[in-house]
Amino acid sequence: MRRAVTLAALLLGACGQAAAPNTGQSGGQLQAQVIASELVAGPQQRVPIGILDHNTPVNDASVHVQAFLLQGSAAVLKGESDAPFKGAGLEGAGAYIAHLDLTPAGNWGLDITASRPNGARLSQRLAFNVVATPIVPAVGQAAPRSHNPTTKDADATTIDSGRPPDDMHQISMADAIAQHRPTLVVFASPAFCTSRVCGPEVHVVQALEPTYRDRLTFIHVEIYRDFVPDPSKRQLAPTVGEWRLQTEPWIFLIDSKGIIAARFEGPTSTDEVKAAIDHLLA
Known part of the structure; x- marks a missing residue:
């Protein structure tokens, strides 16, 4: 319980955004970022994470993520996942992808640990908001019937x-x-x-x-x-x-x-x- 209370105290101040900024708990040259504009409530949601070393993205880290639901002064562990780097076809770019059960909607926190072959290590806490009603059309919803321009309309x-x-x-x-x-x-x-x-x-x-x-x-x-x-x-x-x-x-x-x-x-x-x-x- 003490761990839950301590984690909640670190995270609560940064809640309220889909992907909150760094809370400052990285403790070294590595830094983590959640690279999503919104995360939706549901099972096994894709959570893309970027790892930076001196502000340069890296693709060789081993990353693990724990997800906590923030409830008042407590943080309840709801799940965890390794986050392997996914970069096939992206010409050097990519992201570390965790799949986490994010239910219910509300204020959440991530505890991210990472290590690189060069010995650099990261332990960082981030806060984010999980939404029940997404802004961007979501899985299970009807796709907008958009009349995007085609080569029938323009060069x-x-x-x-x-x-x-x-x-x-x-x-x-x-x-x-x-x-x-x-x-x-x-x-x-x-x-x-x-x-x-x-x-x-x-x-x-x-x-x-x-x-x-x-x-x-x-x-x-x-x-x-x-x-x-x-x-x-x-x-x-x-x-x-x-x-x-x-x-x-x-x-x-x-x-x-x-x-x-x-x-x-x-x-x-x-x-x-x-x-x-x-x-x-x-």
Whole structure:
């Protein structure tokens, strides 16, 4: 009980945000961050974590996470998970992924421990909020029937900032859902992403397309519009607002009934996406 009370005292001051900032309990040169704009109540939720060494992301740490539900002055241990690094296909980027039971919604804390082969170690506590009603469309909800622009409406270079643009602009989400097509949607801006993850994330999806294109529709939604000919005049694309996205990249899998079957925020490796596709199509 003393451990629970002490942990709660350290965490309560930072609660109230989907991914709270560092509470300052790292105790060394390593630092942990939860890299998600929102975490939703439910079993085995994906919790992406970044580990920094002197502010530089690292991919060789061994990471373990304990999750605590904060109840008044107590912190109740609800589960724990190893968090292996997932970076396949992401060209050096990636995240440490824990899967945790996050029920019920409310104020939670993470106790994160990590160690690197060079001897660097981390013990850090972070606070975050688990929501019952997400802002971004969630698993089990109907996908917005968005009329994202396609190559039927415009040249690919005006609706995809990647160079060359990819081939995932053939059909809108509204049409794919109306035709009862299982669909993968990736929201990303290869040219204007504020991190270095968006281009590699599109490449992850492109690498899977040849294997699944006969059973799965692939759609890439560019985050911005009006970036040609002057990128400084770009604006957020209407589809991004319809999906209420606050970060990028995102990947959604939509079943043949138009229901969201899986969603991934931030860096998502090839093996994570492939496993979700296989589950959708099984």
